[in-house]
Amino acid sequence: MKKTISFLSLLLFFTVALKAQTTISIPDTNVSANTVVQLPVNSGPLEIYSLTMHINYDTSVLQYQAIQNNPFENVGVYTSNIDTTNGEIAVAWFSTTKVDITDKLFDLQFLYLGGTSAVSFTGTNELTDINSAPFNITFVDGSVSILTDVEEVSSKIPNNYELSQNYPNPFNPSTTINFALKVTSQVSINIYNNLGQKVANLFNGSYSAGFKSIQFDASSGSRRMASGIYFYRITAIGIDGSKFLQTKKMILMK
Numbered sequence: 001m002k003k004t005i006s007f008l009s010l011l012l013f014f015t016v017a018l019k020a021q022t023t024i025s026i027p028d029t030n031v032s033a034n035t036v037v038q039l040p041v042n043s044g045p046l047e048i049y050s051l052t053m054h055i056n057y058d059t060s061v062l063q064y065q066a067i068q069n070n071p072f073e074n075v076g077v078y079t080s081n082i083d084t085t086n087g088e089i090a091v092a093w094f095s096t097t098k099v100d101i102t103d104k105l106f107d108l109q110f111l112y113l114g115g116t117s118a119v120s121f122t123g124t125n126e127l128t129d130i131n132s133a134p135f136n137i138t139f140v141d142g143s144v145s146i147l148t149d150v151e152e153v154s155s156k157i158p159n160n161y162e163l164s165q166n167y168p169n170p171f172n173p174s175t176t177i178n179f180a181l182k183v184t185s186q187v188s189i190n191i192y193n194n195l196g197q198k199v200a201n202l203f204n205g206s207y208s209a210g211f212k213s214i215q216f217d218a219s220s221g222s223r224r225m226a227s228g229i230y231f232y233r234i235t236a237i238g239i240d241g242s243k244f245l246q247t248k249k250m251i252l253m254k
Contacts, residue, residue, distance in 0.1 A: 022046060022127075022135055024105070026055075026119050026142030033114035035217050036173060037144060038068060038107040046101040049130055050094035054123035055108070059087040061117035062110040062144060067091070068172070070106040071099050088122075098130065107172075116145040157209045158182050161244035163234050166216070170253035173219035177202075183238040184208045191216065192231045192247075199225065202232075218252050227254045 024043050031037045041053075051072065057064070064084050072078045076095025083089075089108065108119070120141040127135045162180040169175060181187070187207050191200040202214055216232070218225040229251055236244040 021137075023138045023140060024121070024125070024127075025140035026108075026121075028143045028145075030145055030213070031112050031174065031215055032217070033112060033146060035112055036065065036109060036219055037062075037112045038109045038172065038174065039119060039142060039144070040104040040107050040168065042104045043101055044103060046127065046135070047098045047129065048101060048127045048135075049096070049098055049132070050126075050128045051091065051105070052093075052124050052126045053089075053091045053105075054121065054125060055089040055119060056122045057087045057089070057110070057119050058115075058117035059084065061113055061115040062087070062119075063113060064089070065109040065111055068107040068109050069104070071101070072106075075099055110144070112144055114146060116143060118143050156211065158211060161236055161242075161246075163246040163248060165248055166232065166250045170251040171218075172252060172254050174215055174217040175250060176213055176215050177232060178211065178213045179234055180211050181207060181209050181236060181238070183240050183242065185236040185238045185242075185244075188235045189214065190233050192233065194229050194231075199230070225252055227252050 022044055024041060026039050026041055029037060029039060041055075064082055064087075067080060067089075072091075072093040072095075075097055076093060078093045079091075081088075081090040118141055121139040125137070125139060127137065129135065158180040160180070160182055164178040164180075166175045166177045177189070179189075185207060186205070188204045189202040190198050191202065193199050200216070202216055229249060231247050231249055233247040234244070238244075
């Protein structure tokens with residue numbers, strides 16, 4: 001009997017010790033005023049059978065629009081309660097069929113009015129596995145704040161020009177493009193479709209050396225771009241006569 005109890009105790013210990021761990025996070029995001037922003041609720045790969053989540057935001061800064069890319073709506077029992085007066089989002093879901101999550105639970109879509117708002121987890125937040133056991137979760141709050149046309153990412157001066165891959169990619173409707181200037185340069189950043197036609201100009205002007213960031217919103221103004229493959233190109237002419245031209249591919253997926 002003692003051996004049986006010891007074995008069960010040991011099994012329970014390892015079950016608890018090996019309890020699935022994950023981090024649920026909302027990124028800090030900088031956007032232009034009066035534009036639509038989608039905030040991913042990131043998770044990493046998971047197999048889940050139930051979810052309870054409560055998220056707060058500042059209604060003077062963010063105007064709720066929708067929960068996008070939601071894999072829970074058509075499986076099991078799903079409910080959501082959106083309090084747009086107090087800035088509270090409550091989501092609950094459970095099912096006997098698992099939902100496989102690749103990298104995020106869903107996207108929160110807002111109209112950004114200007115200013116700064118925390119987007120925070122509050123109250124009861126829980127995900128469970130096939131055994132109805134809750135995951136061991138670390139929750140990381142995010143925020144939304146204003147973005148100037150080109151944001152200074154770092155005060156350091158790079159040794160070379162550089163154009164980074166946009167993030168997120170694929171995206172809908174907005175994504176961030178980072179680039180580096182080794183000297184003060186005349187910069188032009190344009191978006192092209194797969195026929196080589198220019199469909200948007202993101203920036204055209206002079207900027208000092210440094211690491212920069214600019215956001216592209218495919219739904220802003222008159223753009224309203226369709227899903228597909230696009231290319232973004234930076235042309236930089238430095239005050240020292242140096243030149244930089246690079247193009248990268250990005251995917252708009254609605």
